[in-house]
Amino acid sequence: MTEAKKTRKLRSAEWFGTQDKNGFMYRSWMKNQGIPDHEFEGKPIIGICNTWSELTPCNAHFRKLAEHVKRGILEAGGFPVEFPVFSNGESNLRPTAMLTRNLASMDVEESIRGNPMDAVVLLVGCDKTTPALLMGAASVDLPTIVVTGGPMLNGKLGGKNIGSGTAVWQLHEQVKAGEISMHDFIAAEAGHSRSAGTCNTMGTASTMACMAESLGTSLPHNAAIPAVDARRYVLAHLSGMRIVEMVWEDLKLSKILTREAFENAIRTNAAIGGSTNAVIHLKAIAGRVGVPLELEDWTRVGKGTPTLVDLLPSGRFLMEEFYYAGGLPAVLRRLGEADLLPHKDALTVNGKTLWQNCHDAPIYDDEVVRPIAKPLIADGGICVLRGNLAPRGAVLKPSAATPALMQHRGRAVVFEDFDDYKARIMDPALEVDKDSVLVMKNCGPRGYPGMAEVGNMGLPPKLLAQGIKDMVRISDARMSGTAYGTVVLHVAPEAKAGGPLAVVREGDWIELDCANNRLHLDIPEAELQSRLEAWAANQQPDPADASGYRKLYVQHVLQADEGCDFDFLRGCRGSAVPRHSH
Incomplete structure (x- = not known):
């Protein structure tokens, strides 16, 4: 043992390094696991x-x-x-x-x-x-x-590689579009996570x-x-x-x-x-x-x-x-x-x-880890969006998006929450076309609660059947890292917290402009403020938020732009040894 090691005071010595009642107790109970004396010595x-x-x-x-x-x-x-x-x-x-x-x-x-x-x-x-x-x-x-x-x-299906998570989204869309059978969908389970x-x-x-x-x-x-x-x-x-x-x-x-x-x-x-x-x-x-x-x-x-x-x-x-x-x-x-x-x-x-x-790490395959001159996409940085629909920001992943949709203007098809989305998305009568913007509310940190990975809304089956593979989707939710699409996420403030997302209405025009980091609800400012005031006047507390861990969570969770930590947990409280309990 070096001199530095001999002189450094170990934190654990506050428990095991004294020859008094406390040291006796800490060591004695640990010894019931068969630990000999020398394991406590430095x-x-x-x-x-x-x-x-x-x-x-x-x-x-x-x-x-x-x-x-x-x-x-x-x-x-x-x-x-x-x-x-x-x-x-x-x-x-x-x-x-x-x-x-x-x-x-x-x-x-x-x-x-x-x-x-x-x-x-x-x-x-x-x-x-x-x-x-x-x-x-x-x-x-x-x-x-x-x-x-x-x-x-690697996952396997039919002799080919499939990716865990990603395959779920792909195969489910194919089932809805009638491209594969339910039998093939279920068969993928065994090879998906092997x-x-x-x-x-x-x-x-x-x-x-x-x-x-x-x-x-x-x-x-x-x-x-x-x-x-x-x-x-x-x-x-x-x-x-x-x-x-x-x-x-x-x-x-x-x-x-x-x-x-x-x-x-x-x-x-x-x-x-x-x-x-x-x-x-x-x-x-x-x-x-x-x-x-x-x-x-x-x-x-x-x-x-x-x-x-x-x-x-x-x-x-x-x-x-x-x-x-x-x-x-x-x-x-x-x-x-x-x-x-x-x-x-x-x-x-x-x-x-x-x-x-x-600096001298080997690179064995230029197809998987591409050279700078041959990137998968030229700009893979997370796109941070702001505007009257997301005053505190929203994000989009360019590498998973359709380039043609990253500048887009369309009418909103609005789902009040995830249950509303599930109830209506399969309906052949849903008024939606390929240029529509799917909007889902109340799926943020407080709204779900927990901000579930539901932002990559599956497309309406009637559009999938027409060969449509992607649409602009906007929510205050997250999405799985295994998911893909032109999906705007983490809209802040969330709808449940009174963000502008809460008052988007069916048929509103929405503009997404990733090149200029902009997400805009195309209504007059006075109209937006009027809607927000009416929304606030009609809010009632959710009984489910009244007790248990959920109460703690909803009262103290920060918004997505702040990391969704609890407000009282930010900061380093350090490693000072707590006082003795004996």
Whole structure:
């Protein structure tokens, strides 16, 4: 042990390092697990924050992943302690996993701060587990490293690859259009999700894994190694070793999550064709460490960035091919060589800069990770829209949109909420044509509540039968990162909060102009204000919002442009050891 290690005071010593009543109690109860005395003598205690759950299928292999992290911790001279936290799985949890992202972050924060650990490894995978755990850990600010569960193997149907999530939207539209049978639709289930891991498309899970890596919070290649590839377990082992060294270096999360790191992540999201959900999650994480991040930063930093990764839902390939092509380090190298990586010297958890980690990264396939001169699309930066319909902003993902629809004017077909949409969208008598703009209200943070992924409204069957594949759609909802289309999302303020979206009427003209970042409801200003006043006068409280967690959520959730965190959770409360309970 070096002199630096001998002299550094470990946080866990506040529990285990005294020879009094309290030290006796903390050590004694831990010893009922068969822990010998020497494990309490100067070794870093490393928490392993595990989101394993059989109800979160993306994370169902995490028990094995945790064992490999433990091996690395033990090898490096630390002592691992694994603990569970709320696991909000996207595929099963109703009404939406986003409703409990903040709840999970509270669980993580208090579990870390209130327990004897010197650092923490975050085991993340399914969409909301990555931001939730980073948010919670950021509010404590111990040395922290992210280990992702990895994507599934490629889906298979009829001998061809299909992308998890994306295939659902595609096949369902084909069923409605009469292009495939229900038998074929059901047959796709077995091959759609055929191994452990997260969605194998560039959905929210893969996007947030890439965000974690580009932020510098994980080791290189963490984002893309398939869940069942042995190299995923090697990375877990190495992460366990590295977190012990981070304790001695006092490499806290706040030293990694800097303004520069977030700008790198924004640029990376454009290059990978990442999910619009990253806008909300990065804003929430930044809010926990006090880093100013605004919607305009997505325009300022991301605009003009070419999308290089040819991956579903924007492109052709899946996460397996992405890893084999070189993974995220290959993308970062492409960006850096083109002087498109804003901050090459940003620090990462392995103690090296982001550029040191990727400057000589191999690139094995120019079809999957395209050269700068041959991008999937020239400008993949998230399009931030403003106007009288979205005073505080809305977003659109250009790489998933139809170019011809990104400047469009059409009449609104209005759905008051998701139930209204489901009740009417299949009706052959619905007054809609290919130029209409589908508008859905009351699906935002407070309106759903939880801001469910319903913004990519399926098209009316009568238009699908005519060969129409895309329409402009506008809502205060989110959409799955696996989804696609010319979809305007995250309209703020939301309808439930009295935003202008609440008063859009059937037949109103709406103009979308992505080139000029504009979303406009074409009615006189006086008419808009009159409608809003009438709306406000008719509002009644929802009885469902009167109690339980839902009450807490609705009263304290921030709007989409602010990251949908709770207002009282923003900021870093630090790792000061709570007072004794004995």
